[in-house]
Amino acid sequence: MTDQTDRLTVLFMPESAYGPTNQCIGLGKVLLDRGHRVVFAAERSWEGRLAPLGFVEALVDLAEPDPDASEEAAGQFWIDFINETAPEFRKPTIEQLASFIQPTYQALIDGARYCEPQLRxxxxxxxxxxxxEDNVVAFPALLTSGAPYVRIVSCNPLEVRGDDIAxxxxxxxxxxxxxxAAFLEEFDRTHGETWASFNAWVQEQGTPALPRRDFIHTSAAANLYVxxxxxxxxAARPLDDTWHRMSSSVRETDEDYRLPDDVRDRPADSALIYLSLGSLGGADIGLLQRLVDLLGTTRHRVIVSMGPRSDEIRLADNMTGDAIVPQTKIIPQVDLVITHGGNNTTTESMHFGKPMIVLPLFWDQYDNAQRVHERGFGRRLATYDFADEELLAAVEELLGDSALRQRCAEVGAQIRSxxxxxxxxxxxxxxxxxxxAGR
Known part of the structure; x- marks a missing residue:
């Protein structure tokens, strides 16, 4: 416990979706337990969800509030956005630069501009x-406060660019x-004007210029990545000594999870699988239902994170699930994770030593899927184009690969240590x- 004279006030500004906010919750809880005061300048749909954990809620609106809107789910801003743009996920990643990545950046930028007076x-x-800050765009108030700023990269660390990495x-x-090279050229073509406009605005607010192609500043004090x-x-893109790797960041605020009897007492030849497309990817109920139906034909037991439209999902008899499940308490109990490749789920699966099948949808999920695949910790499948037998074969292959399971377990033990x-x-x-001390 920290002495009162050393009690800090730490302000977190996470991006609104579950991944970055949960990442900050995990760190904030450790700091809270050390006696520090932790303030969350989170998006307003998190109201009432952070204070019970001991944090101060100092919430912001990212857009003009709708007076007719009903109470929103946490992260509703991005759930709605993903629902509207889901058809873009079927395109090659280079085509998504114009149709999904740039609009996503623009939405984030609009939010940063709107909430700047609130944040100040x-x-x-x-x-x-x-x-x-755990986000991918700058919030100038965080850099101009007079106090130091720490940046967290809780997405795939290819976000920190380099010549010798994809x-x-x-x-x-x-x-x-x-x-x-063609991908970067298309990025510049589709994002150049957006970047230039945002770069001019952040400098008007008193910050330094943004690095080329980046929408956020690196901190001179310290940077974290997960x-x-x-x-x-x-090895291909060395980092300077302001950067610190968190091998994993598994929050300790999830409730314990007891397997239901019909899942726990499974046949000897039945494995336990966890299926999650994330809090946002789960909104694609067509894809999620297809996966549920396929896994329903196997002898295995499945725990399903059903997502924001859970009332529309029909589980098979060999399954259990809910809209939101305590993922960090479930993954340690399973044999295989089928995931969209969000950074939290990817790193948590590595932390607990579980092989993965990765079906990426958007943003950095393609990068995580490729990395898991090329480093031999699982399989990347074409999210909308895989054949039924391809998925089922991958399940059996990974479950039956004792050498892989041992390697995953050893790596997981190292990460946890x-x-x-x-x-x-x-x-x-x-x-x-x-x-x-320097004041």
């Missing part, structure tokens, strides 16, 4: 000793550089204490 007021009220969002292989060494890119959550909390705490 929150910082003025709470006067944090250190500010932490372009972020591409899902391209590490050993085939051929398509990289990725295990077994999947990392640092590194206590990534506390590594991140230590960095944030150090930056805050050094700033206070």
């Amino acid at each position: 007021a929150i910082i003025e009220e709470h006067r944090p000793d250190v500010l932490v 372009p972020v969002f591409s899902g391209y292989a590490e050993d085939d550089h051929g398509p990289w 990725y295990p060494e077994a999947l990392d890119y640092v 590194e206590e990534g959550l506390r590594v991140g909390a230590d960095v944030i705490e150090r930056v805050g204490l050094e700033h206070r």
Whole structure:
């Protein structure tokens, strides 16, 4: 427990979706347990969900509130956005740059512009000793407060660009550089004007210019990223000493999970599988239902994270599930994870030593899917074009590969020993204490 004289006020500004917010919740809980005061400048749909964990809610609107709207689910801003753009996920990643990636950046930028006065007021009220952002666009108020800023990359770390690694969002292989240049050229064509406009605006708010192709600043104080060494890119793209790797970041706030009797007492030849397309990908109920139906034909038991439209999903007799499940308490109990490749699920599966089948939908999920595949920790499948027998064969192959299961278990044990959550909390705490000492 921290002495009261060293008690910091830490302000987190996570992107609205479950992944980044849960990432910050995990770090915030460690800091809270150390006696620090933790403030969340989260998006308003998280109201009432953070205070019960002990955090101060200082919430922001990312757009003009709708007075006629009913109470929203946490992260509803992005659930709605994903629902509207889901058809784009069937396109090759280079085509998604114009139809999905650029509109996503624009939506994030619009939110940053809209909430800038709110964020400045929150910082003025709470006067944090250190500010932490887990997002992919800059919020100038975080850089101009006078307190140090820590950046978290909780997406795939290809987000930190380099000449010898594949372009972020591409899902391209590490050993085939051929398509990289065309992808970057298309990125510049589709994002150049958006970047230039945002770069001008953040400088008007008092921040330095943005790095080329980036919509967020690297911190001079400290930067964190969440990725295990077994999947990392640092051999091809070294990082300077402001960067700190959290091999995993598994929050400790999930409730315990007891397997239902009919899932726990399964036949000896039946494995236990966890199926999740994430809080946003689960909105694609056509894809989720297809996976449910296919896995329903197997002898295995399946736990399904059913997502925001759970009332529309029909589970098979060998399954159990709910709209939201305590993922970090489920993954340790299963034999295989079938996932969309979100960074949280990918790194949590590695943390607990579980092989994966990855069906990417958007953003960095293609990069995670490719990395898991090319590093031999699972299989990447074409999300909308896989054949039924291809998925079923991959399930049996991974479950029957004892050498892979042993390798996953050994890597998982190493990751857990590194206590990534506390590594991140230590960095944030150090930056805050050094700033206070220097006042």
